[in-house]
Amino acid sequence: MDFWPEFLASSWGREFVAGGFGGVAGIISGYPLDTLRIRQQHSNTGSAFGILRRIVAAEGPSALYRGMGAPLASVTFQNAMAFQIYAVLSRAFDSSVGTKDPPSYKGVALGGVGTGALQSLMLTPVELVKIRLQLQVRNYAKPHQEDGHKGPLSIAKSIFKTQGLRGMYQGFTITMLRDAPSHGVYFWTYEYVREQLHPGCRKSGQERLRTMLVAGGLAGVASWVCCYPLDVIKTRLQAQLPSSPLKYSGIVDCFRKSVQVDGYSVLWRGLGTAVARAFVVNGAIFSAYEIALRCLFNNNDHESIQTENII
Template identity: 30%
Template structure:
């Protein structure tokens, strides 16, 4: 039986059909990826902001797993997914907007008659990441504070605490992620043409995620410290309120040196590599399922 032809509008990024389907595909991909690494995400946040209850686990690779064990022992499986419902509420629109925006920026930036350059891919990815942040940042603040056991903010302005370093960090993170994925996908296919598309998407996505995490991680640490700042109680995590990202960076440098900007990076690799693998693989699978690939 001959395959059913895909309508041309489904492959035109300018069409509404392509836009909403890429939006759904991106949202599903983001939720699947975040669910896989939710326990590691919780531990990483606790390490980044120097939670006293888990500070003794920092500094070693196996400390991550010991922290997961302690959380599970004290709070059960639900403790490992604390704040995850807020994560899913945030991640669906975030990932949906990011992937949809990337498809649109690709159409605007990439040349029609030749392969796009790394700079063009980097620009499209960065713009897509920044666009998604503008729409979803308040939900990210709520998620972090729930995972960190501090009160949810009531002042609208405070919902954008740490917004500037988030944008700064998103530019290299999303840019390198998309650029790396696109470049690696083609290179892997050329080197190993017998690999299945799924295998190519998984490997390219994982490698791209690891590289982008390394480049953008210091900004993520600054953002976390700003998001949970201003809390003063018996087991306070961060009593100091930072005025801006520069002040936060100076404080981290004075207290912890260069290492302070990379605390929890090992968890970042454990988290971002599989998350990126699942995200890109799921997105490509959803595009095929929705007939826009």
């Protein structure tokens, strides 16, 4: 009975729960743009607006939220763990910084890389199921015509039954190659930008809400730009179904065939959608995370946002 209050009273508990709030805010704010990004990466033609019109006309607006259950169900724990792991690693990689001072930029970058690598273990199965759902096509005019349409649990069970645990980790290597460096860029950019916009805020914790939104948004954009070609390859590999002949035998083969058919521009297909989503989502994630630390748990180490400066 005493575990939960004691957990929230600890630094680990606050970081964990605040990270969960950030993850939920990010999923809800950016999922439609994520579906659009996945469709762009998987298709050979079509602009973002053209694909959006086709989805809404043929499958209905709800198709933009298809597959959200899988990441939303796991994202609270996943994002909470990511922020907690980052909080530990960012200091572990540079122990010369005092406990009352913010972690150094070196510790931030290396902690982010370690966080991204470890997070891939949780993220790969979730993204595999999400991508399979997002790429399913349902006839909006005849919603009962396609009995094969499945939810996240059904798809996960099907993958596990036919391919085992190894099937759930299809695309793990490319996910880790994408997430490790991108998380290093992600956390470093956030910490650097927030300090530039509001000098001293890393130590005082008194930045404005707009500082959180802008710094978080730019961190998301920077992390996506640096890893985007790897994300395109990841989508194409995870979209392959075992019931059909495999189009790509691995990362290098997928890269070679994709470029051979569509040119190098295919590696940046959907980048505009991803960048727009990244700014919205990561602004929401960091704002929810920071506000949860300050307001919900009355953390003495993170003073409340000054109400006169909240906008």
